[in-house]
Amino acid sequence: MGETENALRVSDFLLELYHDASECTPDVLRLRVLKNLQRFIPFDFGVWGGGWADGRLVTDLTVLNQSEAILGEWASVAREDAFCDLTLNRLGATARFDDVPDYRTSLAYNEHWRRFDASHMMATIVGEKTDGYVSFVGLCADDRPMTFSDTERMFKQLLMPHLSQALRMNRELWTGRAAIGHEAVGLIDGEGWVLCVHGPFHDFTANEWGARVAQLPAHVMSALKRGRRWRGQMLDMRLSPFGRNYFVHLSIHPILSSLSPREREVARLFASGMTTKQVARALGTSPSTVRNQIVHIYEKLGISSKAQLATLAGGK
Known part of the structure; x- marks a missing residue:
C-alpha cells in the first residue's frame, strides 16, 4: 500500500506540474514546483535558475525561502567551488555536498554556503538547447540530522527531466502568446x-x-x-x-518586408558596402545571379541606387 500511495503522490505531482506549466508564468511555476517538492523531500530553501556554464554566470534565478544574494554573492567563490565542478562534469546527475571529498573544509562551503545556512545541498544541472546555457535546481537544508539520502537523491534525479521539460514548454507557451x-x-x-x-x-x-x-x-x-x-x-x-x-x-523593416529571405540577405550584404562579386562569394552563387537579384530588389523597393538601399536598410 505504501508504494501504491507514493506512486499516486508522484503521479499527482506530475499532473500538477504540467498543469501549472500551461497556466503560470515561469517565475510562479518555479516557486510552486519548489514548494510542492517539499512534500516529498525535507529541505529549507531551494533555487532554480540558469546561466552561462563557462563563465559560471547565473542570469536567471528563482529562490524559495532565501535571499537572491545566495547566488549573487556566490560569484566570488564560483571558480573554486568543487561542488559546482562536480555537477557541471556530470550533467543530468544529482549530487550532494558529501559527494565531494573534504568539501566541508573548502573555502566555498565555509565562506559562502554556511553563511546562508546551507549545511546540506542536493543539486542537478542540465544542458539546454542554447549552446553553453544550463539550468539547475538546488535543494538546501540546515536543520537536518544527516545528508540527503540516496533515495531522495534518486527521486530528484528522476524528476529533473520533467522539471526541465515543463519549464521549456512553459516558456514556449508564453513566448508564442507574446507574438x-x-x-x-x-x-x-x-x-x-x-x-x-x-x-x-x-x-x-x-x-x-x-x-x-x-x-x-x-x-x-x-x-x-x-x-x-x-x-x-x-x-x-x-x-x-x-x-x-x-x-x-x-x-x-516594413519597407523591406516585400523582399524574400534571400533578397533580404543580398540587400543586407550589398548595402553594407560589398560589391556584387563579394556578395556572390559570400553566398556561394554567381555575380550575374546577384546582379539580377539586386535589379528585382530595386524594383520592389522603388529605388535606383546602392545609396538609397543603404539608407533604407540602415534606417538612416
Missing part, C-alpha cells in the same frame, strides 16, 4: 541569452548578423534596455519586460 502578427519573438534573460523562440527568430537574426545568435549583441541589448527599441539594417526590435526576463519582438 503579434508577423513578428518573431524570443524570451531572453537580462544578459541577452536566448531562452526560447517563436516564429522565424533565427532566420531574422541570421539576416541581420549573418548567423543565428545564442545571445543578443551587447550593444543591441544595451540600446533595448535604454529605449526599449533598436533598429538595425534589416530588423526592428522592441523589448517588453516579462517577470525577471524580457520578450524581444523582431520584425523586418
